[in-house]
Amino acid sequence: MEQSAIQEEMIRHRAEVQEPAFAILRERQASRPGAMRKEPVTFAYHDADYYRQVLDGIDPRLPHLDADAIINHLTLGISWRPNDHYLWNLPLAGYIASHHDYLLVLYFGAYRPGLVEPGCYLVINAWANSVAIVPPLSRCCFSSTSPCGIIGTGVAVLRHNEFGDYVLAELCLHRDSRSHLLPTNKATLFLWWSPSSGPPAGRWMQEEVVLPLPTDIDHTVTFRADMAFAVSSTTLCWADLRTGVLVCSGIDRLAAGAGTAHDCLVFRFIPLPEECARKPDLL
Structure with missing residues (x-):
C-alpha cells in the first residue's frame, strides 16, 4: 500500500x-535557443526520434575561454525530457570519459556499456561550439563472455582528420569460457564514426581482436587501464600505470577506407621499464 x-x-x-x-x-x-549548436541526429536506429528529443532538452555551456585558456568545467543544463522516454525517471548527469584536442566525450545518464541502465553518449566540440548525441551500444552486443570493458577507462575519442571528424572507441575484454569471471586477452572493439567520416558513419562497428596483453602465471590478463589518450590523429592508447601501455594504431587508415579493421588496425603493448613495473608486494 x-x-x-x-x-x-x-x-x-x-x-x-x-x-x-x-x-x-x-x-x-x-x-x-541554447548557447551550443545541436548536431543533427542522422543515425537510423529505431529510437532515433527519442534521442532527437533528448538532445533538444540538453543545453551544455562551456566557460568563455581566452586563446590560451584550458577547459576545466562545463555546465550541462536539462530543460525537459519526453514523458515516455526511459530517461525520464533518472537523476540525469554527465561524466566526462575522455578528450582529444577540442573534443570531449561524456556518458550521459546512468549508461555504461554492457549494463541495463539507460543513457547515451554526448560528444562536445569546443571549437565548433556544438554537441552531438550517440546511441548506446545494444545489449545484444554483449554475452556472458564479454564484460563492460577494460576496467577504469571507458569510451575514448580520437579526432582522425583536420576537419574535426572523430571516432569513439569502446574496448571490451572477454571473460574466460569456463568461469565467466576472469578476463582474457580476447576482446571486442566497438567503433562509432562521426557523420562525415565516410561509409562507416552513423553506426557501431564491431571487430573481434586478440590483444598482446601481459598475463600472470595462471595466464590471466593483469592489465587494467587507468587512462586512455590519443596520439596525433592515428592512434589510441590505454595505459595501465603499473604495467604499460596498450597501443592501437592505423585508425586513420581505416577512416580513409584503406581496408577493413582487420587489415588496418595494429595492437601492440609497450611495457614499463623493469624498475618501474608493478611489484608483487605492492598494493
Missing part, C-alpha cells in the same frame, strides 16, 4: 508540477 501511495503521489506531482514547469521551459527554449 505504501509503495502504491508513493507511485500515485509521483504521478500527481508530475502532472501538476513538472508538466507545467516543462511547458514553460519548452516555450523559453523555443524563443531563446
Whole structure:
C-alpha cells in the first residue's frame, strides 16, 4: 500500500508540477535557443526520434575561454525530457570519459556499456561550439563472455582528420569460457564514426581482436587501464600505470577506407621499464 501511495503521489506531482514547469521551459527554449549548436541526429536506429528529443532538452555551456585558456568545467543544463522516454525517471548527469584536442566525450545518464541502465553518449566540440548525441551500444552486443570493458577507462575519442571528424572507441575484454569471471586477452572493439567520416558513419562497428596483453602465471590478463589518450590523429592508447601501455594504431587508415579493421588496425603493448613495473608486494 505504501509503495502504491508513493507511485500515485509521483504521478500527481508530475502532472501538476513538472508538466507545467516543462511547458514553460519548452516555450523559453523555443524563443531563446541554447548557447551550443545541436548536431543533427542522422543515425537510423529505431529510437532515433527519442534521442532527437533528448538532445533538444540538453543545453551544455562551456566557460568563455581566452586563446590560451584550458577547459576545466562545463555546465550541462536539462530543460525537459519526453514523458515516455526511459530517461525520464533518472537523476540525469554527465561524466566526462575522455578528450582529444577540442573534443570531449561524456556518458550521459546512468549508461555504461554492457549494463541495463539507460543513457547515451554526448560528444562536445569546443571549437565548433556544438554537441552531438550517440546511441548506446545494444545489449545484444554483449554475452556472458564479454564484460563492460577494460576496467577504469571507458569510451575514448580520437579526432582522425583536420576537419574535426572523430571516432569513439569502446574496448571490451572477454571473460574466460569456463568461469565467466576472469578476463582474457580476447576482446571486442566497438567503433562509432562521426557523420562525415565516410561509409562507416552513423553506426557501431564491431571487430573481434586478440590483444598482446601481459598475463600472470595462471595466464590471466593483469592489465587494467587507468587512462586512455590519443596520439596525433592515428592512434589510441590505454595505459595501465603499473604495467604499460596498450597501443592501437592505423585508425586513420581505416577512416580513409584503406581496408577493413582487420587489415588496418595494429595492437601492440609497450611495457614499463623493469624498475618501474608493478611489484608483487605492492598494493
